[in-house]
Amino acid sequence: MRDQRAEAWITDFARALRALKERTPHSYETLAVRVGVSRSALHRYCSGQAVPAEFGTVQLLARQCGADRGELTELHRSWVLASESIGHVPARAPIAEPEGGAPAAATCAGRERAQPDDGRRSHRGAWLTVAAAVLGAVALVTVLTGKRTGGEEVAVAADGRPLFSGECREPVHTGQQDACVREVQELLAGTGAGVEVDGIFGLETRRRVEAFQVRAGLSVDGIVGDATKRALYDGSLSLTTWTPERVADRVREVFTQAPDTAVRIARCQSFLDPLYILPNTDATRNWGVFQISDARLRDLRGSPADALDPEWNIRAAHRLWSQNKDFHHWPACLAAIEDEGGADGGEGSGP
Known part of the structure; x- marks a missing residue:
């Protein structure tokens, strides 16, 4: 079994992949074809069920999703930790290319191989x-x-x-x-x-x-x-907030017509963490339990502080759901749930 530290590293890596995936309008199937993996494999990577054996797979996905160099660097660090936690021995893959040449890490490796290893250098x-x-x-x-x-x-x-x-x-x-x-x-x-x-x-x-x-x-x-x-x-501020268990209970109380799907959507979006924040490439952010975007916050007449309040966030998400009594505002997570056959059978499940 994985220990808590391993679970944390794998969860962090999966969250980062999901954040990249959700930037794009592409389905898992489309991205899988472009990256060169199966649809089910890509879904396992994004849900934390598996970690790619090669960073090249992650790099291709990140580029398809418009990741910049800084994000790619952080993604590589996260992938190394996740890989090592499950027994992979990941190569320190290059994550950026200098202008007009081969990847920097490969160039350095080439120089090292060109030099004689006489034992003294190693020592x-x-x-x-x-x-x-x-x-x-x-x-x-x-x-x-x-x-x-x-x-x-x-x-x-x-x-x-x-x-x-x-x-x-x-x-x-x-x-x-x-x-x-x-x-x-x-x-x-x-x-x-x-x-x-x-x-x-x-x-x-x-x-x-x-x-x-x-x-x-x-x-x-x-x-x-x-x-x-x-x-x-x-020292006057507190970030104490609800536990995931309390969040799940409250989501079920508010989403009475589709309680299980609502909880799974929230878990997919934020791991039921009221303080979960994800950045977008356009410098906007998604906030809280249901990852409400800055644009949606304006529509709801809310603020980031509101969105980090789990009660406000859950009720705001229910307002969005009530527009059509479905979860179309969370397409990526809804698709993942439906693929697994886990949506509620009532009105909230959608077609």
Whole structure:
């Protein structure tokens, strides 16, 4: 059985694939043909039931869905974690190509092979790797000890806030991996956000940062700049929200004519996470339990803060459902449910 960490990595990877898929008007079948896999395989990847053995498959899908270089980089990191968690030994596949040439990773590999391996080079490389790791560990400890020890470390973060120390003065952002990220995660965890404190600024940390920024009334960019740092240290905001079980129960209470389908749609959209946020390529976002888009929020006269309130989000989704008594506003998840034969048999199931 998969452990919790493995499940989290696979879930994170599947969410990222689903977010890409939902950017496009294409069906699973159409994308599968373009990527060169079976429709069922693509669906398993997007639902977290399986992980592609080769990153090339993920790269093709990402390009079909218009992913940019930054998203592809994050997707590769997520794929590596997911693959290793189920026993794959993924190659560190190239994820970007330099202008006018072969992929950068392949070019570097070619240069390494062209050089003689006389044993001394290998020994020196191993020593340098160990030295770098030790120095990195020392640097990370130094950042966080600024608020805990005396001497020079305190002078770096004299007010006891490491995010304003010399090491963490720059904004903390996606892709960063250090003690500054860990400090952000610890502060978020203190708000009840339910974020893993691992020092890696991945998609889940970014979503929690954005949810915090919404609650704090700040500009929502997923970057921990000075305003967000100050709000985190203020400690007055809470991100405590409903559990997935409570969300599912409430969805069933509101969607009385199609309770099971509604819960499955919500689980497909957000894993029943009220604070779930997904970005779109046009800089808009989808929010909350039923992933209500910015455009739809305007139609519903709501705000991102409203959409992160599970009660408001569920009732707003029911208003959308009530227009035609179907789930056509969530076509990708509806198609996946119907493919599995899992839709309710009543009015809510749709044709």
